[in-house]
Amino acid sequence: MPAPTQFLKYIDSNTDAFIKRLGDAVAIPSISSDPTHRKDVFAMADWLNEQLKQLGVDTKLVDLGRHIMDGEDLPLPPAILGRVGNDSAKKTVLIYGHFDVQPAEKSDGWNTEPFTLVVNKETGQLIGRGSTDDKGPILGWLNVLQYHHENKLPLPVNLVLCFEGMEESGSEGLDDLVRRESEKGGYFDGVDCVCISDNYWLNTRTPVLTYGLRGLSYYKVTVSGPGRDLHSGVFGRTVHEPMTDLISLLGTLVTPQGDILIKGVDEMVAPPDEEEKKIYANLDYSIADVEEAAGASIALSSDKVAVLMGRMRSPSLSIHGIEGAFSAAGAKTVIPAKVSGRFSIRLVPPQTPEKIKPLVVNHLQKAFATLGSKNKLTVEELHGGKPWVADHRHWNFEAAKKATKAVYGQDPDLTREGGSIPVTLTFAESLGVNVLLLPMGRGDDGAHSTNEKLDISNFIEGSKLLGTYLYELADIQK
Ligand SMILES: C[C@H](N)C(=O)N[C@@H](Cc1c[nH]cn1)C(=O)O
Numbered sequence: 001m002p003a004p005t006q007f008l009k010y011i012d013s014n015t016d017a018f019i020k021r022l023g024d025a026v027a028i029p030s031i032s033s034d035p036t037h038r039k040d041v042f043a044m045a046d047w048l049n050e051q052l053k054q055l056g057v058d059t060k061l062v063d064l065g066r067h068i069m070d071g072e073d074l075p076l077p078p079a080i081l082g083r084v085g086n087d088s089a090k091k092t093v094l095i096y097g098h099f100d101v102q103p104a105e106k107s108d109g110w111n112t113e114p115f116t117l118v119v120n121k122e123t124g125q126l127i128g129r130g131s132t133d134d135k136g137p138i139l140g141w142l143n144v145l146q147y148h149h150e151n152k153l154p155l156p157v158n159l160v161l162c163f164e165g166m167e168e169s170g171s172e173g174l175d176d177l178v179r180r181e182s183e184k185g186g187y188f189d190g191v192d193c194v195c196i197s198d199n200y201w202l203n204t205r206t207p208v209l210t211y212g213l214r215g216l217s218y219y220k221v222t223v224s225g226p227g228r229d230l231h232s233g234v235f236g237r238t239v240h241e242p243m244t245d246l247i248s249l250l251g252t253l254v255t256p257q258g259d260i261l262i263k264g265v266d267e268m269v270a271p272p273d274e275e276e277k278k279i280y281a282n283l284d285y286s287i288a289d290v291e292e293a294a295g296a297s298i299a300l301s302s303d304k305v306a307v308l309m310g311r312m313r314s315p316s317l318s319i320h321g322i323e324g325a326f327s328a329a330g331a332k333t334v335i336p337a338k339v340s341g342r343f344s345i346r347l348v349p350p351q352t353p354e355k356i357k358p359l360v361v362n363h364l365q366k367a368f369a370t371l372g373s374k375n376k377l378t379v380e381e382l383h384g385g386k387p388w389v390a391d392h393r394h395w396n397f398e399a400a401k402k403a404t405k406a407v408y409g410q411d412p413d414l415t416r417e418g419g420s421i422p423v424t425l426t427f428a429e430s431l432g433v434n435v436l437l438l439p440m441g442r443g444d445d446g447a448h449s450t451n452e453k454l455d456i457s458n459f460i461e462g463s464k465l466l467g468t469y470l471y472e473l474a475d476i477q478k
């Protein structure tokens, strides 16, 4: 059943109010990885819960307990569960999203304040942290709910909502909740399919449906030795320096071409056959797309298929930062006493964090031993998540294809995403149902980056897409 024309018109005519609400959401700096912002993640949960209640959603906040982050014992933000409709004649769809965001500071290179949504009417962009990842898409669902609530219209399907505030930090506590609530009589019992809007198109023009995600294994490697920071003029060439050791270790992990040097990691993945390569060759994507999104001509290859495979079906290792390193202005001549490097490996089937961890630890210990250093090495896995691949011939995807065609007038490309949403596989396994990724934003949105944005047209057409998908689902043969 097509979405009512009234619904599409309503989304268009409420654009300003929807943008205003996104501004309110972006203004809450709900950074899950920063203990000083934990209260803001709670504030964001309260704000979202209030919005949902005002739109007629029956909600409950679920306490997920506590966890240790960087040695600090912290309360986990609650998950928000919600329900609209309980009609046994209708399908039941579980919607997942996350209301936490990545860190952002103007000094990182933002042109505007990251937690103030800037509406640029000239470019048609909404700029602010969380605009595309993942507050914009969550608010897209709210826009759909608002139309039905204000017009006292039933939704075409029953909706079960699951929103969390720790996705950017490993979804701590959520797996247990999902497993528990998927049991008979649980909150998610009776769910027919899952839809997640939390990734991006490949380019700036072609909508996509996504059937795969990479997993993640995130590490902190620490080298310590001196009892305190030292003067490099007094102690240089006199003691083993932690930073020198750490840089040597990080240099053993990956080549500048992206090949992973930890024995067994790249080798765990079977090479693609010609049939699979055709899938990548047929996607609407070019080297210009990746370079425009990256902001420079720095693609690892000029071969589109190689670049796409690097993102979608190969593991990758990225080095994220060094804690304890001198980074301020000036020329401090210090030997830091303790430094920690953070890096992560994106995983693809059949890799799992459990299979990868011993390879990583063994590699680092061996590499450290070859340095002949008297410093101390520790390796910690901070968090992990398994990769996920779904059946894109399922009726859940068929409904989304029809909705895409109806809203955008074109067929979507089918993609695997290079990023990770750890709970996706848990939903698929615990509920035994199909999971669909239905992204709202474009490939150049800059999620996790400076000047993150969501195009107004993607916010508005994306809201229509989410609603239209629900109408298409209602009709489709199971
Ligand atoms: C794809 C999704 N929007 C996302 O950004 N996921 C994060 C998950 C994560 C895990 N550790 C930190 N963040 C990602 O892929 O980095």
Ligand SMILES: [Zn+2]
Pocket (backbone or CB within 6 Å): 102, 133, 168, 447, 448
């Ligand atoms: Zn993210």
Ligand SMILES: [Zn+2]
Pocket (backbone or CB within 6 Å): 098, 133, 134, 167, 198, 199
């Ligand atoms: Zn996200």
